[in-house]
Amino acid sequence: NAGVTQTPKFQVLKTGQSMTLQCAQDMNHNSMYWYRQDPGMGLRLIYYSASEGTTDKGEVPNGYNVSRLNKREFSLRLESAAPSQTSVYFCASKGFSGNTIYFGEGSWLTVV
């Protein structure tokens, strides 16, 4: 099983550039999530999607947009990258409430 797959794994952007992080899961999960992880701050939720066709803001949504393309895929877009968005981004998915959440391997993004 591939589980949760994220692309790209590494990316360097210039300030003001845009990019999309892709995420796909093959576990038929309803819920998908995007987190960022920064030193000393733990994982913070950017956006989540409780089911296909719905998206909701998390703790730190500013500067990001998301799209739940179908049940499998949940993408995160940075429209105009800023150095403060330098971080490690994790996509995750979960079946029903009370179930285990599964994470991708992460995407390392540097904005210069």
Place this chain on the structure above:
Amino acid sequence: KQEVTQIPAALSVPEGENLVLNCSFTDSAIYNLQWFRQDPGKGLTSLLLIQSSQREQTSGRLNASLDKSSGRSTLYIAASQPGDSATYLCAVDTGNQFYFGTGTSLTVIP
């Protein structure tokens, strides 16, 4: 807002020692609590999940307990090994969202 705290932030122990990692949360309205392991440069791997109605879960040398009323969970690692060196995170599931602690960085010295 749910807040999750993990103490200590870092821990170094000699191989073979038993150890306890702590996790506390402020709101007891949770579906479950999960413990994760994260190796450097990697994603999070789920170790144990405790449903809100359960008191503990065991997997091999790992035992996790949950006291929902007091907002506490512990992860007990028996007979620690160098391969256990990693960061351990706890997270509470409130239904729509997970709230994570900042983790405990564990080093097991051979």
